[in-house]
Amino acid sequence: MNIAREIRALNALVLMNGLKPIVRSPLWLVVELSFPLTLIFFISLYASEKAVSEALIGAAISLMTLSGLALQSDVVWLRVELKFQDMAVASPISPTTYMLGLALSELAYSSPAILLIMVLMILRGMITLRSIPLILLSLILCWLFATSLGFYLSTKITDLRHIWALSSLLSVLISMLPPVYYSIELLPEWARILSLIIPTTHAALLAKDAVSLTSLTLLNKFISLTILLTWTITLTIIAAKRSTWREK
Amino acid sequence: MEAVVSEDLVKIYEGGVKALDSVSLSVKSGIVFSLLGRNGAGKTTFLRIMATQLLPTSGRGYVLGHDIVSEAGKIREKIAVIPQESRPMYILTVKEHVKYFLMMRGLPMNEASQRSSRIIRDLGLEEYSNMLCMKLSGGLRRKVLVAMAMATEAEILFLDEPTTGLDPLSRRLVWDVIQRASMSGQTIFLTTHYMDEAEKISNEIAIIHSGRLLASGTLEELKKLTPYKLKAEIPSDSIRIEELSEYGRVLKLGRRIIVYMADEESSRKLHDYCISMRTPVTFSPLSLEDLFIKLVGENEYS
Numbered sequence: 001m002n003i004a005r006e007i008r009a010l011n012a013l014v015l016m017n018g019l020k021p022i023v024r025s026p027l028w029l030v031v032e033l034s035f036p037l038t039l040i041f042f043i044s045l046y047a048s049e050k051a052v053s054e055a056l057i058g059a060a061i062s063l064m065t066l067s068g069l070a071l072q073s074d075v076v077w078l079r080v081e082l083k084f085q086d087m088a089v090a091s092p093i094s095p096t097t098y099m100l101g102l103a104l105s106e107l108a109y110s111s112p113a114i115l116l117i118m119v120l121m122i123l124r125g126m127i128t129l130r131s132i133p134l135i136l137l138s139l140i141l142c143w144l145f146a147t148s149l150g151f152y153l154s155t156k157i158t159d160l161r162h163i164w165a166l167s168s169l170l171s172v173l174i175s176m177l178p179p180v181y182y183s184i185e186l187l188p189e190w191a192r193i194l195s196l197i198i199p200t201t202h203a204a205l206l207a208k209d210a211v212s213l214t215s216l217t218l219l220n221k222f223i224s225l226t227i228l229l230t231w232t233i234t235l236t237i238i239a240a241k242r243s244t245w246r247e248k
Numbered sequence: 249m250e251a252v253v254s255e256d257l258v259k260i261y262e263g264g265v266k267a268l269d270s271v272s273l274s275v276k277s278g279i280v281f282s283l284l285g286r287n288g289a290g291k292t293t294f295l296r297i298m299a300t301q302l303l304p305t306s307g308r309g310y311v312l313g314h315d316i317v318s319e320a321g322k323i324r325e326k327i328a329v330i331p332q333e334s335r336p337m338y339i340l341t342v343k344e345h346v347k348y349f350l351m352m353r354g355l356p357m358n359e360a361s362q363r364s365s366r367i368i369r370d371l372g373l374e375e376y377s378n379m380l381c382m383k384l385s386g387g388l389r390r391k392v393l394v395a396m397a398m399a400t401e402a403e404i405l406f407l408d409e410p411t412t413g414l415d416p417l418s419r420r421l422v423w424d425v426i427q428r429a430s431m432s433g434q435t436i437f438l439t440t441h442y443m444d445e446a447e448k449i450s451n452e453i454a455i456i457h458s459g460r461l462l463a464s465g466t467l468e469e470l471k472k473l474t475p476y477k478l479k480a481e482i483p484s485d486s487i488r489i490e491e492l493s494e495y496g497r498v499l500k501l502g503r504r505i506i507v508y509m510a511d512e513e514s515s516r517k518l519h520d521y522c523i524s525m526r527t528p529v530t531f532s533p534l535s536l537e538d539l540f541i542k543l544v545g546e547n548e549y550s
Contacts (some may be wrong), residue, residue, distance in 0.1 A: 005354035012351035020340045022381070083334035087396070089408065090299040090329040091353050092321075101352075154343065247302045 013101025017074060018108030025052065035111040036062055039181055051182065053126055057207045058181030059137075060117045063164050064139045065175045065200055067110040068146025069167055071103050074142040075154035076163045078102075090198050103147040114139075126211045134210035138203040138228070145232040146174065147237035155244040173198075180204045183214070199231040249313065251277040251404055251435040254416055257307035259293050259459075267293040269459040270307065275452070277312075277403075280426060280436040282446035284540060285456040291439040292332050292408055293454065298437070299329045299406040312403060326402035328353075332408040332439075336392045338382035342373055345381065349396045369401040370428075372421050387414045394422055398429060405429065407438040411445060423449045443537040453536070457544045467536060474542055476508035476534055478515050486527040492518070499541075509539065 022028060036059035043055040077084035088098050121127050125136070149170070157163050178198040179187060184205065187195060195201045202224035209216040216224065252275035255458050259268040267290045275281045285291045296302040298309055300320040309316035312325045346364035351357060368377050371391055381389055397405050407426075411419045413539050419442075423440055426436050440446055446453050447467060454464035463470055471477075476497065482505045489505055492498045495518040496509035509515050517533055522529040 002354070008356065009352055011357075012348040016340055016348040016352075018339065018345065020344060021337075024339050081335070082337065083331040084337070086296075086331040087329055087334065087349070088352065089301045090324060091400075092325045092353055093354075094498050149400050183544055246300060247296075 005092075006094075006097050009097050010101045010104060013098070014105045014108060016105075017078075017102055020106030022108060032063070032088065032109050033116065035066075035095070036113065036117065043181070053121075053124060053211070054183055054208060054213055055181045056117055056121050056124070056126065057211065057213065058204060060114055060121075060135075060139060061109045061142050061200055061203050061207060062175040063114050063142040065146040066171055067106045068103065068148075069170055069174070070106045071099075071147055072108070072154040072157075072163050072167050073149035073160070074102055074106065075099075075151060076157060076160050079108045079154075080158060080160060089245060095243060096240060099147070099151045099239065102150070105144075106147075107143070121211070127211075129210075131210035131212075135207045137225075138207040138210075141228050141232045142200060142203045145228070145235050148235035152235065152239040152243050160186055161229050169189075174200050178204075183208075185214075196227070199228050202228040211229050232241050249277050251271075251275050251279075251312060252437055253310040254294070254298065255308045257294070257297065257309055258305045259297060260305045267459050268297070268304070268307075271456070271459070271461045273454055273461060273464060275435065275437060277435050278430060278433050279451035280430045280438070280449050282450040282453045283437070283439045283456060284441075284446055284536075285439070285445070286544060289456045290459040291456055293459075295329075295406050295408050295437065295439055296331075299327060301329070302325055319483065326403040327406060328397045328402040328404075329406045330393050330397045330408060330410050332412075334393055335407075336381040336389050336396075337385070339380060339507060341380055342376050342384070342392050342395070343368060343377045345392050346395050346399050350399055353400060363399045363401070364395070367395045367425075370425055371395050371398070372418070390414055391418060391422065394425070398425055402434070404435045404437060407436065409439055409441065411440070411442065412439055419445065442542060443535065447536040455540060455543055455547075457500070462543045470536070470539055471534060474508075474534065474539060475510045476538075476542075477511065478509045479532055479534055479538055480507045480509065480515065480518055480522075481505070481530045482522065483526060483531075484520070487522075487525055491521075495521070506538075508534070 022157070040052065040055045040059055044052045153166060154163060157166070178195045178201045180200050184192055184195060184201065205214065205216060205224050206221065208214045209221060252273070254271055254273045257268050257271045260266050271294060283291050283294065295300065297304050298316060300316055300323050303317065312326055314322045317321065343364055346367060347360045350360035352364055357395055368374055371394065373395060374390060375382060376388060378451065384392070386409060394410050397407065411422050414422060423445070430436050452464070452466055453470060455462045463473055484500060484503050486504045487505065489498060489500060492505065492507050495514045496507045499506045507518060509518065519531070
């Protein structure tokens with residue numbers, strides 16, 4: 001593998017699908033921010049300070065997850081509508097670099113919003129130097145997991161309308177419904193158990209533990225990290241091995 | 249060396265549609281090769297298989313000596329493709345498209361920038377270089393895609409109907425660039441509906457119909473597949489069709505009657521007959537289009 005060449009390819013994809021479109025259509029940055037900030041606003045009206053802090057963590061996790069899932073629509077758009085993926089397939093770029101490049105371009109849209117959430121968390125005194133590694137790890141694993149899921153699904157679907165519907169549904173199921181924006185303790189027992197299947201629940205638990213919003217035992221921390229890692233690794237392998245790059 | 253070789257290539261899509269039926273074809277390096285066929289004939293399927301975008305059901309294929317199934321990675325280093333019905337990204341400029349595409353293929357930014365400027369100039373796109381693609385006409389957008397592929401300077405360019413939607417002058421500009429690429433050693437494999445395009449720029453031509461290869465070779469070789477050398481066109485309302493059969497093979501195409509003739513003697517006789525009937529007639533040598541009609545769909549038009 002030629003690292004310099006891979007970096008150039010990543011750079012090109014980020015520029016063409018992320019930075020240039022953002023500069024020419026900055027409204028998208030506001031759109032990215034509007035959803036989590038609206039939720040935080042409502043939560044701040046009705047709930048406690050602790051709930052607002054939890055919602056901020058949830059917003060960061062949700063933004064990273066949605067950034068990964070947003071990859072679905074772009075991949076299908078580029079493949080079906082523009083036939084750009086056909087040009088990429090018949091070129092030296094690997095599917096992994098293509099996926100990563102597009103995923104990074106999606107992250108360019110979410111980055112200002114995530115940065116703002118981080119600044120709000122710092123201003124509220126939530127983040128300490130010790131908490132940063134675990135927060136970052138949770139966010140990165142969420143992004144990787146959602147990116148792999150998004151890419152895998154996008155290569156299996158040929159109709160853009162289906163991917164829009166699927167993307168919206170997955171966003172709700174992965175980042176809205178589970179205890180990401182709110183505390184897991186608010187859920188009834190059966191829902192709590194159910195929510196533990198979902199990787200974002202564990203990312204939220206780890207991040208909330210890192211900022212002392214919840215207190216996980218070492219064993220629980222290990223279990224959450226293992227589940228989150230298992231999801232991420234499994235989906236990354238599936239995306240790398242089972243995604244359709246060359247059509248059959 | 250052969251640039252593209254297929255041996256008994258078969259493609260059956262899910263649902264049982266047979267798109268290619270034992271296609272064996274060979275394309276020499278450094279030439280412009282046109283694959284002609286009607287809609288749904290299998291042109292795009294063949295191109296996509298050879299460009300490593302689609303797997304064949306059976307048979308073998310080689311591009312620059314590499315197996316299309318097991319050595320796709322090696323092939324992809326040496327080819328570039330313009331897919332049919334592809335479109336540029338509306339939010340990028342012409343130059344950005346070409347430059348970023350080259351960078352995506354691994355070229356350093358400076359080289360990508362220089363190459364993109366050169367191809368943009370060669371294709372007459374200079375005045376649009378910094379214009380967003382959303383502001384370009386359909387033909388110009390198509391030209392941007394041609395620029396992207398040509399700028400790669402790949403050993404083989406697979407162009408799926410590259411000039412569809414272009415005005416006559418733009419088509420000629422693209423032809424020029426294609427021919428220059430071929431002269432510099434690149435192989436151009438293109439599919440087209442335009443007979444004049446295939447006739448003017450191709451060194452070799454193949455005709456495919458219903459997934460089967462009907463003919464392949466130079467234009468002169470293809471013309472030898474029919475006994476006819478000349479054709480005459482006569483307005484259908486000025487003469488009775490039955491009276492023309494003694495001069496050659498007669499076809500009625502809309503309001504025209506076409507008479508295919510094997511020799512000049514027949515054409516002289518037909519000429520005299522038309523003068524005696526005070527009927528206008530135009531004679532011309534047999535074209536690729538005539539050959540295509542004969543091979544592919546004579547019955548449908550008669």
